[in-house]
Structures are given as structure tokens and as C-alpha cells.
Amino acid sequence: MANGNIQYHPLKTREGGSSLPSRSRSASPISTSRLPNRLGSRISIVKAILLVSVSFMVLALVHVSYSVQYEGGVTSTGSAAETQQQQQPPPAQPVTPPPVVPVVSKPAPVTPQEHRPSVEPAKPLVTPPAQPAAEKGLIISDTELITTFQYENGTESRVFKPNFFENGAAAKKELGSFLQTLATRSWMVHQLEHKDQGGTEEEKEEEQRENDDQEDDNHDLNAVPSRYFSYLPMGGGNNQFTSLQKAALLAKDLKRTLILPPISPNSHIKTWAGPRYSQFYDLESFTQKSGISVLEWHDIKMTPENVPDGFGRQWEEFSEDFPCTPNGGIGVSDTSLYDKFRHQFLLKYVKTIAADDKTEGKSTDYKYARDVLLKDTAIVAPAAGVAPLANGEIAIDPNMWKCLSCPYFLGGPDVSPRTWAEVGVFLRFNEKTEAMxxxxxxxxxxxxxxxxxxxxxxxxxxxxxxxxxxxxxxxxxxxxxxxxxxxxxxxxxxxxxxxxxxxxxxxxxxxxxxxxxxxxxxxxxxxxxMTEDDPVxxxxxxxxxxxxxxxxxxxxxxxxxxxxxxxxxxxxxxxxxxxxxxxxxxxxxxxxxxxxxxxxxxxxxxxxxxxxxxxxxxxxxxxxxxxxxxxxxxxxxxxxxxxxx
Known part of the structure; x- marks a missing residue:
């Protein structure tokens, strides 16, 4: 060719459809003016290939480093060099630890809220001991002596380990004092139910005033906060219910919260522990209807439901003092106490006869017992506001606690009618028991x-x-x-x-x-x-x-x-x-x-x-x-x- 350039012939298309270059080329020498451009193009291609290769190698190294750290439980992410630095032994001198960075894991696929599984609670650090199959609650506390379970309905129960029954002093310390519990804990007092508010703003304000007045009236009927009254249950189940009615009437007259013992084991049912009254009765409705505030001993002191053989002979070693005024001769001497309630809650009866009781605990007159108990009901500063003592305990208000050994024998001209009209008629069976x-x-x-x-x-x-x-x-x-x-x-x-x-x-x-x-x-x-035409x-x-x-x-x-x-x-x-x-x-x-x-x-x-x-x-x-x-x-x-x- 005259110009000396390489001639590029157009591609010819075969009949089969593929395109191939022509073999006819010029024998003229290659022109040196086009050589640098061609070499530059080739060098650019090589650089691109090298850059891509290096990039893939870097990504591979990062991936390997991340995988090693994640699988090994390392809590910080970084390069392979950083991982190697973390694995080196610590220096001889203490250094300030670096801040902990949370592990970044692959994001989980997004799931609709209603299909997401619930989050399981964290397991306790202490491995729990083997428990009976009947225990289905969540362990909320596990000590050397006691494991405490909480159930879905909010109730709690305690399982006592063998160590508990081998060390009375440690067991008493673990359980704590019921008087300290009463002095430091706030209890909710149920009020009479409110009316449903509706209508105009003026009507709502009027109903609100009525509800406030109702609460004020009910407060007068309810026990004064931080003041309590309890008793010892005696006899069979129905005699215990009679004691409950008279004790509730006393609590109402004394303006105190009634602490209700469980249904106590007796000559008819011989078990270690008795059930709550709320298992069969509607106590919430009772409080709302009668105005008598009620707690149960299970709310104050949880103790074992099943105990090892022989524990009945040594239960007093684990018990705390239970100050109570004798009545009707019950409790004047320890031999006349035949209730099982104290055993269940590890309470050791201590006789406390008021100075004004000239009968030495043998009276059965309701008015007399009420008046003796009323003598020292002056309201003083609440115990919770008193500074702790040297041993860390709270000083107990002496007026906070009152107890009568046996209200069953209390009598008087109007006691029986009052116990039914003001107590018994409101203590209904709960819905579950009625359904059974x-x-x-x-x-x-x-x-x-x-x-x-x-x-x-x-x-x-x-x-x-x-x-x-x-x-x-x-x-x-x-x-x-x-x-x-x-x-x-x-x-x-x-x-x-x-x-x-x-x-x-x-x-x-x-x-x-x-x-x-x-x-x-x-x-x-x-x-x-009847009709004349209808013989039937x-x-x-x-x-x-x-x-x-x-x-x-x-x-x-x-x-x-x-x-x-x-x-x-x-x-x-x-x-x-x-x-x-x-x-x-x-x-x-x-x-x-x-x-x-x-x-x-x-x-x-x-x-x-x-x-x-x-x-x-x-x-x-x-x-x-x-x-x-x-x-x-x-x-x-x-x-x-x-x-x-």
C-alpha cells in the first residue's frame, strides 16, 4: 500500500452465520507511529486486571479475618493484623482495657411482628438443682438454701433445699422477719368500685366527686395503713370460718388490716400445710363489699409446703417469735395451742397479755377483748420512716401489730348477727369453685x-x-x-x-x-x-x-x-x-x-x-x-x- 498502513479488511459473513476475518493481508512493514497507542492500550488492560485481582484478594482476607473472629467469640471486628494483636499475651504491666465493641452479625430476615418468636428470658447464672416435674415456674431466685419460682399468674412458691433443714439459724436469716416485712412493705388497699363515667363534662365532674366521696367513706371503713391484726385458727374447717368472721369483725372495729391465716390442717384433714382462702373464696369482692382490708399470710411469708420426715419435731428451731394475746384460755399455756398454722409459717407463739387484761387471757367477751386491744392503738410515726438500727433492721412500731389467739370463743349480745351481716354474707365463693x-x-x-x-x-x-x-x-x-x-x-x-x-x-x-x-x-x-273441655x-x-x-x-x-x-x-x-x-x-x-x-x-x-x-x-x-x-x-x-x- 502506498501509505504503508495495515489494511483492515471488513469481516465476511459465512453462510452459516458466523463471522471470520479475511486471511488476505498486506506485506507492508508495520508503521512505528501506531505502536505506542497499541502498547498503552495493552498496559491499561493489564492494570485493570491486576486491580481487580488485588481487590478480590483484599476482600477474601477480610472475610477470612471476620469469620475467624466471629466463630471464635471475639467481641471486636477488624483486620487479620488486629486479630493477631488481640491473640498476643497481655503485657506485664496493667493497661486500660479498650472499649468493648458488640459483635456485628449478619442481619436476620425481617419477619412480621405476629410471626416473630417470643424472646426467652435469660437463664440464671447459677445452675439450678433438679426440681420435681410439677415445678413449671420460672426461677427468679436461687440461693444456697432456697429456690424461688414465679408462675404465669404472678404467684410465687419456694422450694427448700436440704441445706435449709440442716441449719436453723441460716434458715431463719434467709426467711427474714414477718414484722420487718410489714414495716417496710407498702400494701394496696382495695377500694369500692367506681361508677362508669360518661355523658357531658358536667356529668363526669359530678360522678368524679361522688367517686371521691365514696373513696373517703370507704377509707374510714378500711384499715389504717401499716396497722395489722391476725389470729390463730382453731378446730375444723367450719369452726375456722367462724373464727375468721369474728376476727374480721374485730379488724373492722380496730380499723386494721386483717392478715388471714390459711385453712389450717386439723383432725379431719391431716396434712403439713393448708391452702389459701383465696383458693376458694373471692377476697377482692369481699373487701370491696365489706370495707375490710385483707392480706393472706402467703403474701407475707412463704414457707415450705412439703417438709422432710422429722422436721415437725424441730420446726421451732427455724421459727420466729409470734407475739399474740391469749383469749378464752387458748394460749395461756403452750399446751393448749393445737393449730397447725404456726408450723406452716414457722411462727413460735409468744404470750403477750395487755396490762388492762385482768382476766389473764381467759375472757370470752367480745367487747372486753376489743376494748383491751383498742387501748394501745395510738397512731405514731410509721416504722418505714425510722432510721435503721445498728444491725440494719427497721424499728418496729409497737402499735403496728395486734393478735388474738382464738376469736372463735368470742361472744356477746350482738356478735353473731354482726359477724354474718357485716362479714359472712360478703365472703362468697369464687367463680372457679362455683364452676366446679x-x-x-x-x-x-x-x-x-x-x-x-x-x-x-x-x-x-x-x-x-x-x-x-x-x-x-x-x-x-x-x-x-x-x-x-x-x-x-x-x-x-x-x-x-x-x-x-x-x-x-x-x-x-x-x-x-x-x-x-x-x-x-x-x-x-x-x-x-283449667278448662271444662280439658280433662287433663x-x-x-x-x-x-x-x-x-x-x-x-x-x-x-x-x-x-x-x-x-x-x-x-x-x-x-x-x-x-x-x-x-x-x-x-x-x-x-x-x-x-x-x-x-x-x-x-x-x-x-x-x-x-x-x-x-x-x-x-x-x-x-x-x-x-x-x-x-x-x-x-x-x-x-x-x-x-x-x-x-
Whole structure:
């Protein structure tokens, strides 16, 4: 070529579609004027390749360094050199540690809020000891002596380790003093429920003023804060309830908060510990209706529910002093104290007789006991405001604590009416317990049939948080409380059993009288709808349907139980179904409810007490405290017909 340049021929396209360069080239020498440009292009390409390679190598090194640090648990990120520096041994001289940088992990995929798993609480640092399978609570405290669990409903329980029972002094220190707890802790006092505010602003302001006035009135009824009253429970469950009523009346008169012992073990139920009253009763509604502030000992001092063998003989080594004024002779000497409440809460009775008590703790007059306790109720500076003593404890206000050994024996002209009208009528069973009785009636009577009269529905009581639902509808029924057992053994010497206790035949006659009255009333109602053209309404084909009869009793004698069976009464049986050697269920004259096995020994008598209030007709025994309470409850709460024989 004339110009000496390389000729670039255009690409030729083959028939198959691919493009290849032509092999025809000029033999002219290469021009040196284009060589630098070509070399520069090649050098740029090499630099780019090297830059990319170096970049990939740096990224790889960073990735390896990060992976080693993350997997090894290092809390700071950085290059491989920094990691190597962290792994070097520390210098001989102490240096200021660098600030800790949190580990940066890969972000988790974003999940909608409703699908995110809940965050599990952190595990305790101390490895907990093996616990029984029944313990389902979260461990909130674990010491050498005690593990404390908290449950979903907010309650707490303590499990005492063997070390607790081997060192009485350390155990007492671990538990602390109930007086110190009362002196330093603030307790909520329930108020009467507010009215729902609505309407105009003026109406709301007026309702607010009414609510404020209501709170002021209720404050006068409630106990003064930081002042408490308690007692020792005595006797069986129903006698303990009588003590509770009189103690609550005393707390009201003394303007103190009642500290309620649990239902104490007794000659009928022999266990180490008793349950809270709130397990069966609605204490919140009680406070709101009666104006009597209540605490339970479980809220103040948690102690073991199950103890090792032999601990009953040494429990006083772990106990703190329990100052209390004797009453009715109970507590004048230690030998007359037969309650199990003190054992459960590790309280050692200490007799404190007021100077004004000239009877030395033997009086049973309610007014006298109240006046003696009122003598030293002057309000002084609260204990929480007193400077700690040398040993770190808080000085106790001597007026903060009052106790009476046995309010059961207190009497007077108006005590019994007041205890029911101001206390007992407001202490209702809680909704859970009532629902369990509905379950029993479902088994024994079945659901109500349309058109038949049903038992009276439970009234709505309490605030919105403690509202009782109406009972499930069941057929009307008669219930009998047949007190036997220990009553038979208490008959006076020389008196026959027939003259001592009410016989089943006499109760059957009383039920016949009830049915005659019912039949007469039913016929009167039927005559109002009679017509001459309706022979059925004339009574010729009228059939009176008798009510089912339920019986709760502690009778064990076979001949007496056979009488009940022949009368076709329904006997409440909380026992278990029995099976023969082949595994077949043995025939039984009763429907086995299995209550005690499923719920424990405290439920059979408590559910019987609720059932007695549900009967449209109740026949009780005049010599039974349980019958007396049942007649009061059934008549006041449900307007049922009740009688004592």
C-alpha cells in the first residue's frame, strides 16, 4: 500500500452465520507511529486486571479475618493484623482495657411482628438443682438454701433445699422477719368500685366527686395503713370460718388490716400445710363489699409446703417469735395451742397479755377483748420512716401489730348477727369453685330439661373484675347435710343414738312434707289454667314429679348407707372408681367423682359446702356448724328454703 498502513479488511459473513476475518493481508512493514497507542492500550488492560485481582484478594482476607473472629467469640471486628494483636499475651504491666465493641452479625430476615418468636428470658447464672416435674415456674431466685419460682399468674412458691433443714439459724436469716416485712412493705388497699363515667363534662365532674366521696367513706371503713391484726385458727374447717368472721369483725372495729391465716390442717384433714382462702373464696369482692382490708399470710411469708420426715419435731428451731394475746384460755399455756398454722409459717407463739387484761387471757367477751386491744392503738410515726438500727433492721412500731389467739370463743349480745351481716354474707365463693360445682351437678343431675323449673341462677356480685357468672341451669333439687361420724361419738353417756342425732327416717318424713307443699302449690297453679273441655287440666291425669335428693355426709356405716340407697337419694361420693383383679370396674351404688385424687383433700368438703348453698331446699343438722353456715348462705345468696333439724 502506498501509505504503508495495515489494511483492515471488513469481516465476511459465512453462510452459516458466523463471522471470520479475511486471511488476505498486506506485506507492508508495520508503521512505528501506531505502536505506542497499541502498547498503552495493552498496559491499561493489564492494570485493570491486576486491580481487580488485588481487590478480590483484599476482600477474601477480610472475610477470612471476620469469620475467624466471629466463630471464635471475639467481641471486636477488624483486620487479620488486629486479630493477631488481640491473640498476643497481655503485657506485664496493667493497661486500660479498650472499649468493648458488640459483635456485628449478619442481619436476620425481617419477619412480621405476629410471626416473630417470643424472646426467652435469660437463664440464671447459677445452675439450678433438679426440681420435681410439677415445678413449671420460672426461677427468679436461687440461693444456697432456697429456690424461688414465679408462675404465669404472678404467684410465687419456694422450694427448700436440704441445706435449709440442716441449719436453723441460716434458715431463719434467709426467711427474714414477718414484722420487718410489714414495716417496710407498702400494701394496696382495695377500694369500692367506681361508677362508669360518661355523658357531658358536667356529668363526669359530678360522678368524679361522688367517686371521691365514696373513696373517703370507704377509707374510714378500711384499715389504717401499716396497722395489722391476725389470729390463730382453731378446730375444723367450719369452726375456722367462724373464727375468721369474728376476727374480721374485730379488724373492722380496730380499723386494721386483717392478715388471714390459711385453712389450717386439723383432725379431719391431716396434712403439713393448708391452702389459701383465696383458693376458694373471692377476697377482692369481699373487701370491696365489706370495707375490710385483707392480706393472706402467703403474701407475707412463704414457707415450705412439703417438709422432710422429722422436721415437725424441730420446726421451732427455724421459727420466729409470734407475739399474740391469749383469749378464752387458748394460749395461756403452750399446751393448749393445737393449730397447725404456726408450723406452716414457722411462727413460735409468744404470750403477750395487755396490762388492762385482768382476766389473764381467759375472757370470752367480745367487747372486753376489743376494748383491751383498742387501748394501745395510738397512731405514731410509721416504722418505714425510722432510721435503721445498728444491725440494719427497721424499728418496729409497737402499735403496728395486734393478735388474738382464738376469736372463735368470742361472744356477746350482738356478735353473731354482726359477724354474718357485716362479714359472712360478703365472703362468697369464687367463680372457679362455683364452676366446679356446676360440673358435679352436670354428672349427678344432668342438664335442665326445657320447661322444667331450674335452680336459681347466681346473682352478679363484685366489680367488673370479680363478676360472678350465672350458674349453669340444672333441675331443682333437695339437698341434705347428714352430719354423722364424730357426732355419734359425742352423744352423752346413757343417751341412745336415736335420741342424740336426727335419724334418716325423720329426714325422709320432712322431705315428704316438702313434696306435699310443692304438690299443693302445683295444683293451685294448674287450676288457674283449667278448662271444662280439658280433662287433663282437671287433675285426673296429673302426676306430681318429686325432686331429686342429694345427700352429703360423713356417714360410713353400711346399714345407714343402705337406707339412703333404698330411698333412691343420690349420695355424693368423692372417691375413685374401683376395679377388680381383672381390671373391670366394680359396681357401685354411687357415682364416683374422684375429687380428692384429682384436686387434693381440701376440695371434697369445700365443694360440699358450695353444693349445700345450691339446693332449692336444704335440710341441715342443728348441731353442725357446716349446716348452720349453709342455711345462712343459701337463704341470703339465693333465697332458697332452708331448715335445721
Amino acid at each position: 360445682v356446676d360440673d358435679i351437678l352436670d354428672v349427678l343431675l344432668g342438664p335442665a330439661i326445657e320447661g322444667e323449673p331450674t335452680t336459681t341462677a347466681g346473682p352478679v356480685i363484685g366489680s367488673s373484675s370479680t363478676t360472678h357468672k350465672a350458674f349453669r341451669p340444672h333441675p331443682q333439687f333437695i339437698i341434705v347435710h347428714l352430719r354423722r361420724g364424730d357426732i355419734v361419738n359425742k352423744c352423752p353417756v346413757g343417751m341412745t343414738e336415736k335420741d342424740c342425732i336426727v335419724q334418716i327416717e325423720a329426714i325422709a318424713d320432712k322431705i315428704d312434707e316438702i313434696e306435699k307443699v310443692r304438690q299443693t302449690e302445683a295444683l293451685k297453679a294448674l287450676k288457674k289454667t 287440666s282437671n287433675g285426673r291425669n296429673y302426676v306430681h314429679k318429686r325432686l331429686p335428693v342429694l345427700v352429703t355426709t360423713n356417714e360410713q356405716r353400711r346399714e345407714e348407707l343402705d337406707k339412703i340407697d333404698r330411698l333412691e337419694w343420690i349420695l355424693l361420693d368423692h372417691g375413685d372408681v374401683e376395679k377388680d383383679e381383672n381390671g373391670q370396674i366394680k359396681p357401685s351404688m354411687t357415682k364416683k367423682l374422684g375429687t380428692e385424687t384429682r384436686f387434693g383433700p381440701w376440695y371434697p368438703p369445700m365443694l360440699d359446702a358450695v353444693l349445700l348453698t345450691r339446693g332449692d331446699y336444704l335440710i341441715g343438722m342443728a348441731n353442725s356448724r357446716m349446716s348452720i353456715l349453709a342455711t345462712q348462705r343459701g337463704a341470703a345468696w339465693h333465697n332458697h328454703k332452708t331448715m335445721l333439724m
